[in-house]
Amino acid sequence: MKPLHGLRILDLTRVLAGPFCTALLADLGAEVIKLEPPQGDDYRHIGPFLQGESALFTLMNRGKQSIVLDLKDPAAQAVARQIALACDVVVENFRPGVASRLGLGPELREEKPSLIHAAISGFGQSGPAAHLPAYDLVAQAMSGLMAVTGEEGGAPLKVGESYGDLMAGLYASWAILAALYRRQATGEGATIDVAMFDALFSLLPTAHAVQFYAGAEPRRVGNRHPLSTPFGCFACADGPVVIAVLGDRQWQALCALIERGDLASDPALATDEGRTLQEPRIRTAIEGWSGTHPAAEAAEALAAAGIPTAVVQSLAEAAASPHARARGLVADLPHPVLGHAPTVGQPVRFDGAKLVAASSAPALGADGAAILHRLGIHHG
Known part of the structure; x- marks a missing residue:
C-alpha cells in the first residue's frame, strides 16, 4: 500500500507549479481529480509534442483523473464545490482572490473544517506584490537567485530550469503532508499559502550567510563556490571535470594526487578562506595536472583519492548511465494515446522501492462521468 492510499485531492491547478505538487502526491498513492x-x-497546448500529446503535460500530470467543468458557469461552480467537499485536499494556483470568487477558496473550510486548502502563487496571498503576474523568470529575478547566478563579472543569469515553479510545488506538497499529520491529531485542516518568490528566497543559504552574517553582498562566481576552494569546473584534455574540495583532508589528498606538496604545506592555503583568496593560483596548479588527462581519466583518479568529482554529463548521458538505470529514474507508464510514456517521478525510495504513479496523464475529461458517479454528484 502506498503512503497516501485513500487520500483524495481536487487539483484545480495548471501549467507547472501546482501540477508538479499534485503529481508528487499521485506518485505516493493519492487519488488526484484534475479539474480542467x-x-x-x-x-x-505547449510543445514539444509526440503524436499530438504535450510532453510537459504528460510529465506533470501522471496518475491523475480528468474532469472538465467550465467554472464560468454557476452550475459548474456548484459541482466543483461538491467535489471539493468530498476531498481531503484542494490545491489551486489561480491569481489571489480568484478561487474565493469561484467559491473554491479557503472559505470551503467553514463547511468542512478538516479540509486542507493549498494555494500556490507567484508572490503569495498577501503583501504589496501579491497582485503581480508571475512567471518563473520573474520570481527568479526578484528573489535574489539571478543576482548570484552567472559568470564572475558577467550578467545575472537564470537557472536552467523553472525552479521557482518546481520549488513552490515541492514546498506545497511538503506543507500538505505536514497539515495531514496535524489533522490526525486535531481533526483540523489548514489554509496553506505558498509563493514562488518565498520558496526561491528560502533556498539561498550561502547567499544568506554572506549577506546576513558576513555583511557582504553575494557575488556571481560562475561554477566556483563563493566560500570554498577548489570547488568548480577544471579544464582537462577533452573537456571539464568537476572537483569539489571541502576541508583539509580533501585538500591534502588533492595536493598529493597532483604532486604539489608545496601547496599542501603553504600556511596561506590551510583554510577555505585562504584558498579562496588565492583561487587563480590553485586553479593554475590543478589544470597543470588535469589538462594532461582526459576528463574521465582525471575523474577516476580523483575519485580513487576520495575527492568528490564528476565528468559533466548531458541529460541523455545521465539517463543512460548505469547508476540512473539501477536507481530506476525513468519509468514507462501506460498512456491513452502514446501507449507508454517515459516518466520521471518523485525520487525518494520507500522501503527500497521508488514509487511512481500507476498511469501517465489522462485524456481531457476522460474520467468525468466516473468521478461524479463515484462521488454521488449529479451534473447536467
Missing part, C-alpha cells in the same frame, strides 16, 4: 476548463490545462 473545456480547452484543458494550458500545458496541453
Whole structure:
C-alpha cells in the first residue's frame, strides 16, 4: 500500500507549479481529480509534442483523473464545490482572490473544517506584490537567485530550469503532508499559502550567510563556490571535470594526487578562506595536472583519492548511465494515446522501492462521468 492510499485531492491547478505538487502526491498513492476548463490545462497546448500529446503535460500530470467543468458557469461552480467537499485536499494556483470568487477558496473550510486548502502563487496571498503576474523568470529575478547566478563579472543569469515553479510545488506538497499529520491529531485542516518568490528566497543559504552574517553582498562566481576552494569546473584534455574540495583532508589528498606538496604545506592555503583568496593560483596548479588527462581519466583518479568529482554529463548521458538505470529514474507508464510514456517521478525510495504513479496523464475529461458517479454528484 502506498503512503497516501485513500487520500483524495481536487487539483484545480495548471501549467507547472501546482501540477508538479499534485503529481508528487499521485506518485505516493493519492487519488488526484484534475479539474480542467473545456480547452484543458494550458500545458496541453505547449510543445514539444509526440503524436499530438504535450510532453510537459504528460510529465506533470501522471496518475491523475480528468474532469472538465467550465467554472464560468454557476452550475459548474456548484459541482466543483461538491467535489471539493468530498476531498481531503484542494490545491489551486489561480491569481489571489480568484478561487474565493469561484467559491473554491479557503472559505470551503467553514463547511468542512478538516479540509486542507493549498494555494500556490507567484508572490503569495498577501503583501504589496501579491497582485503581480508571475512567471518563473520573474520570481527568479526578484528573489535574489539571478543576482548570484552567472559568470564572475558577467550578467545575472537564470537557472536552467523553472525552479521557482518546481520549488513552490515541492514546498506545497511538503506543507500538505505536514497539515495531514496535524489533522490526525486535531481533526483540523489548514489554509496553506505558498509563493514562488518565498520558496526561491528560502533556498539561498550561502547567499544568506554572506549577506546576513558576513555583511557582504553575494557575488556571481560562475561554477566556483563563493566560500570554498577548489570547488568548480577544471579544464582537462577533452573537456571539464568537476572537483569539489571541502576541508583539509580533501585538500591534502588533492595536493598529493597532483604532486604539489608545496601547496599542501603553504600556511596561506590551510583554510577555505585562504584558498579562496588565492583561487587563480590553485586553479593554475590543478589544470597543470588535469589538462594532461582526459576528463574521465582525471575523474577516476580523483575519485580513487576520495575527492568528490564528476565528468559533466548531458541529460541523455545521465539517463543512460548505469547508476540512473539501477536507481530506476525513468519509468514507462501506460498512456491513452502514446501507449507508454517515459516518466520521471518523485525520487525518494520507500522501503527500497521508488514509487511512481500507476498511469501517465489522462485524456481531457476522460474520467468525468466516473468521478461524479463515484462521488454521488449529479451534473447536467
